[in-house]
Amino acid sequence: MWIPEGIVLLAAIIILLTGLRLKNAKLLAGLARFSLLLTMLATILIKTYSWKHHLDTLISELWFMDHIAFVMKLTIEITAWFVLGLGVHYTQHEDIGSGEYYALTLFAVLGMLIVASAAHFMVLFVGLELFSLAIYALVASQCHISIGIEAAIKYFVTGALASGLLLYGISLIYGATGQLAFVPLMQDLGVIANGHSLLISFGVICILVGVAFKLGVAPFHMWVPDIYEGAPLSVMLWIATTAKIAAFAILVRLLWNVLAPLGSIWQPLVQFLALLSILVGNTAAIAQSNFQRMLAYSSIAHMGYLLLAVQLNTESAWSVALFYMLSYVIGTLTAVAVILLLQHKHAHIKQINDLCGLHQRHPWLAFILLLAMFSLAGVPPLLGFMAKWQIVQMLIEQQQIGYAITAMLLTIVGAYYYLRIIKVIYFDDLQPLDPAKPNIYPPALLAVQPTASIMAALCGGSLLFLGIFPAQLLQFCLQVF
């Protein structure tokens, strides 16, 4: 039952030990990606085995083996595989210590897998800290760059604050009920849902604030843009995709598997967080000139839409939230993949204006970036549109028309900054980076990277394909909850 986690742990330890002596980054990357492939295989095999033999979905009150755990694990593994593959060249060129980088990323993946299966507060806490601590260290992995260290300090302090609040909430809930395991705790909470004490409501609020910090939702979003900007690009991709899936897994476990009976306490709060982050994310992103900061605000807005589905607290709403999460992850992965491919040793792409005239030099990359931007903005034939449409439809079904209209209007505001990037790529002229060196244009390729290019094309293609044929994926998401 613990084979996927075991493989990741073993690979992380092997890479940690051999990485000390072995300086061949390609070999280490290959090992890490191979171990992730094995993990995916093991996850699928275990799921089919336990499904065939009707094994219990709960192991000794500590470990879930249900559909949610399976989907979360598989998504985390696939995304991690893509992120590793896309970042190979960048990590080599940017002088990020290769042994540590791959060992730490695998430890982070291990923590995320543990979180996805947690059925007990202790397991959840250990998994959460395992992946958070690994990512703090990853953010600081370029130890000669000042903004990287600054981002690491900020991430560390807010992350620690978030886990402190989460733990405080857990301790209050534990004191009120005497339970730490999710299944008996949820039964107890169902009994006392109507006459709950002050202790429980305060505990729920603390837990919610802690998770909101981890998800990066307004008003707990101050750290997100700084960390996105300061972290090395490949690490930023980890924070923007896999860590967000893991935070969503924590949200599912806590709100759906534990606190669902107490919906009357947290639903209004989640509504508030959702609307505020859609507003803050979409409006603040307009003012950004840095690409990574813009993506950060875009992620805040997307988490807001996600919470808009979550606050309904029904099975189908959670499925739609999962669908939305997948669309966000694929969209962000595609956008950052293109930027990663374009990083040049002498010309870093940091500002949006650095992408001027990308279409003239790399029409295919420009097209993939266009797909990503359209999908994130929610333009019809793409996956992002289907996801937003599902959420709005769900809101209208539940008679929350006001929220649906607000979300739609703010989506139009948000479309502005996505479309601006497309304008820059397609309609602006190339500008040399430095007037003295007219030959070096910013959108230059780091090196020809066939694997990473295929991966980027795959992500972009899946945005289009899943946008036109979303039924299968949606059906799959609906069966999870």
Added chain:
Amino acid sequence: MIGLSHYLSVSAIIFSISILGLMINHRNLITLLMCIELMLLAVSTNFIAFARYLHQPAGEVFVFLILAVAAAESAIGLAILVLWFRQHHSVDVEQLNRLKG
């Protein structure tokens, strides 16, 4: 007689102090690390008080996990701090101002 509510009040006070420290501290990065430790200790006090009150070992076991994680956390925090100190030769919070926008 010291009861459960006294322990809870103490831990609530310590927890508030640590959060206040994180919010209003504008001097020293070491103080931030101390506040984080203080926060985890307040939570541990809560767990032990509840475990005694409910006559359960589970809460006490949780405290061991928290202690272990707190040690790992401060190790990473200090390591990042050392990197910062090597570049700037100070532990001033005010200097954390390059990322803005």
